[in-house]
Amino acid sequence: MGDVRKSVVGELSVLSVDNSSAIEIGDTERLAPVSRVLAVQRQEAIFPFGEFAMRNYAAYSRPVPLPVVAERLVMKRDLPKPPVHVGSIRIIAVSSSVIIQVGSSCELLAESRIKHIRHLFREPPAGAGKEK
């Protein structure tokens, strides 16, 4: 990573942080949050144990093409260890595999895989839509 910076943050306010997200003040070498979500919406909320297995869905194993790194990046600064100053950061919500960092990093690798399933009845259930 080389020179490190001093990070100064006046105020940081985050209301909601979801799966595998990172809030970092300061330098890091590498951050790699990984999030895998299986979201099932069902018209009738009956969920037998062990009904869903992530290995049955290609979304979690499908290979993602990686960038070809053909050069090595070297960073040089005139000022030794210059600081980072942030007055205030206000965030309401962050979702899966989000990185919020005040400082420097060599490598960030964020991965999020979400499979969303909806199950509805072909025919309305008996008694559905009838007023009592």
Add this chain to the structure above:
Amino acid sequence: MENLELAVTSGELSIGSVSILAMSVSSVLLVGDLVRAHLVSVFESPLEAEPNGQDGVSGDG
């Protein structure tokens, strides 16, 4: 492997105020230096709800 040199003439970094309503999946907010970022997002969702227990995406499940 070839070297790529990045020269920073003034390393000072200062930000007054940042306000964000929402950040979605695999997003980055970084105040500082970064060499490399690799962000991956895979999202599978049915175009419309399918009846009778189908998830609306062929080949899965």
